[in-house]
Amino acid sequence: MSMLKIANGTVHDPRNGVDGVVMDLWIRDGRIIPAPVEPDVRADRTIDAQGMVVMPGGVDMHCHIAGPKVNAARKMRPEEKRTARVVRRTANTRSGTTGSVPSTFATGYLYTGLGYTAAFDAAVPPIAARHVHEEFDDTPIIDKGFYVLVGNNHYVMKQVAANEPDRLRAYLAWLLNATGGFATKLVNPGGVEVWKTSGGNAKSLDDPVDHFNVSPRQIVREVARTVDELRLPHSVHIHCNNLGLPGNWTTTLDTMRALEGHRGHLTHIQFHSYGGGVDDQSTFCSRVPELAEYFNSHPNLTLDVGQVMFGDTTSMTGDGPLGYYLHQVFGRKWFNADTEMEAGCGIVPIEYKDKSLVHTLQWAIGLEWYLLVNDPWRAAMSTDHPNGGSFLAYPEIIALLMDRERRRAMLERAPKGFRERCTLADLDREYTLNEIAIITRAAPARMLGLDRKGHLGPGADADITVYDRNADIQRMFEIPRYVVKGGRVVVENGELRIPDEDALEDPGLGRLLHVAPDYDAECMPDIQKWFEASYSIQFRNYPVDPSYLHHHEIVPVRS
Amino acid sequence: MPLAIALTTPSAIPLEVDAVTLQAVRDLKPDAVRGILIQRGNRQAPLGDFFDVSGSAADDTLVWQGDLSRVKWIGARHSGGRVLVEGNCGMHLGSEMTGGEIEVRGNVADWAGAELHGGRIRIRGNAGHLVGSAYRGARRGMTGGEIIIDGHVGNEIGHAMRRGLIAIAGAAGDFLGVSMIAGSILTFGEVGIRHGAGMKRGTIGLLGARDPELLPTFREACECQPVFLNLVAARLESLGFEPAGMLRNRRVRRYCGDLLELGKGEIFAAA
Secondary structure, rough: OEEEEEEEEEEHHHOOOOEHHHEEEEEEEOOEEEEEEEEEOOOOEEEEOOOOOEEEEEEEEOOOOOOOOHHHHHHHHHHHHOOOOEOOOOOOOOEEEOOOOOOOOHHHHHHHHOOOEEEEEEEHHHHHHHHHHHHEEEOOOOEEEEEEOOOOOOOHHHHHHOOHHHHHHHHHHHHHHOOOOOEEEEOOOOOOHHHHHHHOOOOOOOOOOOOEEOHHHHHHHHHHHHHHHHHOOOOEEOOOOOOOOOHHHHHHHHHHHHOOOOEEEEEEEEHEEOOOOOOOHHEEEEHHHHHHHHHHHOOOOOEEOOOOOOEEEEEEEEOOHHHHHHHHHHHHOOOEHHHHHHHEEEEEEEEEEOOOHHHHHHHHHHHHHHOOOOHHHHHEEOOEEEEOHHHHHHHHHHHHHHHHHHHHHHHHHHOOHHHHHHHHHOOOOOOOOOHHHHHHHHHHHOOOOOOOOOOOOOOOOOOOOEEEEOOHHHHHOOOOOOEEOOEEEEEEEEOOOOOHHHHHHHOOOOOOEEEHHHHHHHHHHHHHHHHHHHHHHHHOOOOOOHHHHHEEEEEEOOO | OOEEEEEOOOOOEEEEOOOOHHHHHHOOOOOHHOOEEEOOOEEEEHHHHHHEEEEOOHHHHEEEEEEEEEEEEHHHHHHHHEEEOOOOOOOOOOOOOOOEEEEEEEOOOOOOOOOOOOOOOEEEEOOOOOOOOOOOOOEEEEEEOOOEOOOOOOOOOOOOOOOOEEEEOOOOOOOOOOOOOOOEEEOOOOOOOOOOOOOOOOOOEEEEOOOOOOOOEEEEEEEEEEOOHHHHHHHHHHOHHHHHHOOOOOEEEEEEEEEOOOEEEEEEEEO
16 A cells, blocks of 8 residues: 655644644555654655644534435525535536535535544434435545434433333443444433423423433433443533523533533533523523533533534524424424434524624624633534534634634624623633644544544544645635545645545545444343334334445444 | 527527526627527537527617527526517526516516516516516515516416515416515406415405405405505506506405414405
């Protein structure tokens, strides 16, 4: 196999303590290798990265890019597709559409073009896993994985209520195997089930879930405990109750406490950090400082931000009642789905306006989180694509974090009443390139338990992004000079350079990352009995056949 | 002499000519116009493969000639000047047009004046469905301008219309002004059913229909003689729209609705 060398780049590899050191990277068989000791070894190809910035490929740990809800959103937004840029068929690209919910192939190209080499869909109803695998297979170049929704799963709630931790553990492990999933996800735990049953919601961690005799608190605690017992690479991934509602910060704080020291990842926490009265938008304000104080002192917690960016996008969520709430607030079209024993779904087009005080505060609250988390290793960049905005906004967020003057310029246009409601104007912190490398690649890779991603040490996957230095930070991160994925140069001078069939056939590109934890087979008869009494499909048809996984890799449990 | 584009080689596969705007051809010689790439199915081809071109559009006039019923997007995004279509015309005539004038001396297929923003479309023959409508998924249809039709039309005329005037001399199908936000649709012939379903505001006149069937979510308000109809009559008369006189001092029965929505819309039926 040929050898590639990236010579003389300024390398930012925070996991290995490399902060802007000029060095060479050697690559063979899709991995980074130690620099050869023999002086006469020549690489088959050398990229001269003199003066350029070299980082690991980006890792997006929370986005929505595949499966039935994403597909429903694509179908729901023809008015946006009609005017958005199109991807044309070339030797290197299949045709596709963009907009806030790009088509499958376009999603792969756009992430790659941005220097991102791995992305994780954060909300998949287990029964829809097969569909997700099919779409992932058509999402080229980037590595992918997904989280399965379990926070309103009937069997989970039944076992939590019955205090049957062994059955819960066996079920979650079996479910991850059956679906080819990567992690567990709670979305509005318990609340979606209440909505599906009665049109209500879970308003606090201790609200009862009708018919199940459990509370959101029990679901959070027991799933987090189980995930720790299974030593899954990623902790439980939590979308708290009461997303988007004024005053929801107490629910978020309560959720952090409900973990009782177990690992937990609080996702798109921006949407969960609001003060004010539930029924009074005029009291809406930021409660990030209080939440950040708790977060900073509890190392079992990690988060991604879910930054809101101004403009038109599409909200899609497994949180059925939230979809309905947004439909009521904005009066836009609405899609709702009820997925058997498993989950819910809501989709609503949404426009964040810089003239709106609430939207401007949401934007600011996201930035407050980046700036108030002391340890960047526990915070990942996200827009909850496409909920807060497209992943294509990451360069703009990076520029905002690295340049307080840019933030100030935005604040001057903020609506009246803004300054009293959040602390953003007082925050002078500016991110360094190294900290950016942490929150966009090293930290998410570490949170996900991916030992070979997010860094450039020997043995790491050769997923590398090379940027031209530019005083315009946003521009610099928008158009990487080179992107290397699995040891292949896939982007050069901002253009995709990989032939279409290679992008799909090369086993080093576009892989599925999943977990396969052991489980107690003795628990299976009970699961099967419940399943056959409830589901619309046969039990034996439920697990995804391995042929659907295409190029895939099992990520081992934590040691 | 205006620029004339005459269809010489009809194509069973539709031709899409949205690239041929008056603005784009105004300063071009016929040879250059022939070289403009148009869409034929999923391929591109020069206009000259199908059309003969003569004259010049320097006088701000573009004339399309021949049976253009399979030629789509004529006058799309038209912004000023005059487009004359001498013959039948395909879908999406004057789509998203912002100004100027289009006249068709023939029949027009669906989506004429869809999402029209300004200017005037005059159709001397019949038009298809969805005149002045929103494209599927969009929030707003026509937001301004006038569409005057001397013949009959199909269904969903003015779907999600926001502003402007549509006048129809002949018969209309179902769902006139469905989901209408505001604006005026006046009809002078027989009509179908379910008009104004989901309308918030706006006026739908069913002035030539005998006992039109209205949805139960429209409530009879009063019999009245709206003064503004005289103003509309004057405007339409100036355009030579034959039934305009029916609006003069016209008494109508006024229904308000759709009461499932805002309910500030009105339907006028013959008194």
